[in-house]
Amino acid sequence: MSAAHRYCVYLLTNATRSVLYTGITNDLRTRLHQHIQSRGNPKTFTGRYQCYLLVYFEYWPDPTAAIAREKEIKLWNRAKKNTLVEQLNPTWQAIDLETWTG
Template sequence: MKQSYVYIMTSMNHRAIYIGVTSNLVKRVYEHKNGLCDGFTKRYHCTKLVYFEVFDNIDEAINREKYLKGKKRDFKIALIEKQNPKWRDLYDDIL
């Protein structure tokens, strides 16, 4: 079974927060970091991976993504800071 991921990208100043879902986290974050994804992350320079969760089922990952996208910014910040209090870029950790 292929794993799926919900992830959060942010800009360097942490003003913009993007939540996404993917089955290949390394590839997807690479695309965000190198401006290969048109849209929000490219427009707001969201190149820093600050949070991710792993799922065994893509449907669970999609439901979690929708849930998180529906939450207020303060909730998302608290979620990030619980796992990653310094907002470190986690990209090197997943390579």
């Protein structure tokens, strides 16, 4: 299945790892670029809290499943979200999609 036909649930954080943002997209690279472009914009959550570092992502084959997963994660407490991130990315390094091998 090509990336163009998959839906991605992802988590972003800020430089101090104090805030997490959960989102969904069908084009992760473009969406990450949009988040970076909104850096410092107080009208957006990611801009206000400087959340533009990708620390977790997972792909789903259809939008309904991805939306359900995003909603599920958004209801979790911070400790459970931290555990999710650490399963894929134990050191919380910012994920570069071009070089990520995790």
